[in-house]
Amino acid sequence: MQSAAASYSKLIKDEAKRLGFSFCGIAEATFLEDEAPRLETWLKGQMHGEMHYMENHFDKRLDPRLLVDGAKSVISLGFNYYNSDLQSDKESPKISKYAYGMDYHTVIKDRLKLLLAYIQTEIGEVGGRAFVDSAPVLERAWAKKSGLGWVGKNGNLINKKHGSFFFLCELIIDLPLAYDIPPTKDYCGTCTKCIDACPTEAIVAPQIVNGSKCISYLTIELKNEIPQEFAGKMDNWMFGCDVCQDVCPWNRFSEPHKEEAFHPHPDLLDMKQRDWEEITEETFQRVFKKSAVKRAKFAGLTRNIKFLKNS
Template sequence: MATKSSSYAAMIKAEATRLGFFQCGIARAAFLEEEAPRLENWLKQNAHGEMAYMENHFDKRLDPRLLVPGARSVISLALNYYTDQKQEDPEAPKISKYAFGTDYHTVIKEKLFALLDFIRQNIGDVDGRAFVDSAPVMDKAWAKRAGLGWQGKNSNLISQKKGSFFFLAELIIDLELDYDEAFQNDHCGSCTRCIDACPTDAIAQPYVVDGSRCISYLTIELKNEIPAAFKGKMDNWVFGCDICQDVCPWNRFSTVHQEQAFRPADGLLNMSREQISEITEDVFRKVFKGSAVKRTKFSGLQRNIDFLRETD
């Protein structure tokens, strides 16, 4: 006989699927005991570079009940963004697949609010918050606890069903639900393709990424000049980097997303090397309107382009 907590969980998962999420798992809101020493060591090694915000709210990162008083459940959701479309000019400065369309923060927040509204309308007065990569939530740890997949050697969460080209998001709510089994197995085996392929040696050791060496960090998070030590090692990336995912064998299971908002912005994929290299602020605003690329601002993208030009 189904309990309220199990029927509620099934109802929430069905609605998550209807909203476009390909996976939804639920974990009990509790202190992340295993992750605490790992996070502390990672910060001590300055692997977060200039991402000072990673040092903030240490306790909240490890305990969702400090973010949502009375929290009982962490609902982890995965939204596919994989595309087989590519930039037409093979010599054009490269932009990560996830930034081809509308900024994922906007798209996913809308879906999360819709799911939270659904919960309130169908279950009752439930308190909760939605999180998309913008608060002290360890999304990969929660996704693993919720049974969505395992953290690979490149630190990305990997799903046996879809690979790793997907976004993670969470709803933390004060409702008791049926909880999924944590994902226990590691299916990376002896493979080291991501480690071997990284041109900046950012994967310092298996499962540990030195964020301060990651091309995504260097082209997006880093606000100062890119260190000269990385000249000739950026592999022509100007926003983000897909290398460690492109070489991952599990991404042979990736399927093209069906999210309209993630369709490439008009004119983006056919921009030539010259057009991107000589982009003006007006063109930047037009092509990247509503895109995650706006995070770098025009000045940041220009800095990245200039850095590549210096190494040509």
């Protein structure tokens, strides 16, 4: 006879699939002992650059029970965002696939809230919180612990069936569930394509990314001017970067997403190099309405485009 925990876990995973999540795994909410020294070393090495918020809530990043009272389970989910469409002008400044459509924070948070509401309706009084890349949660560590895949040399979680073009998110709840078994093998093997291809040599060792050198950091998180040492090394990226994922052999299994909200604005992929170099704030607001690109703001995006043009 199936236990209540196993029955609840199946119920949750079936509903997650119905809501459009690509996969779902569950781990016990405990202290992430293995991650503590890694995080401490990464921070001490100043690899977070100007992302000073990474220094905050060290204990909460390692223990979900400090985020949700009575937490028993961490439900990790993946949501596909892969798009095979490319910008038509090959000379045009590039934008990461994840930012083609609506801001994923909003889209996925809404689905997570529906999943939590479903759990509360079907199971009973269950407390919990939804997290989408906006709180001190080590999402890749939890995804790995939940059996969703392994952390590749580029620091991204890789799934054997889906590659790595997906968003990670979590529900942390106070309900005991049946827990998945994490993978015991790293399937990257001897491959170093991501390390070799990184334009700024940000992947300093397998699974260790110097965030302060990453193009995504330089074009999104960095608020000051981009250092001249990166002139000519940005590979024409104006927002984010997909290089380490584009070259990853596991992404041959990536399939285009089916999420309407992630389709790009009709004008986005057809804008020419000159269109970007002459972009107005009005066009920015129209093309990137409700987009994650708003994080960089108009001033940040034009700074990036100007840097690419002059380097």
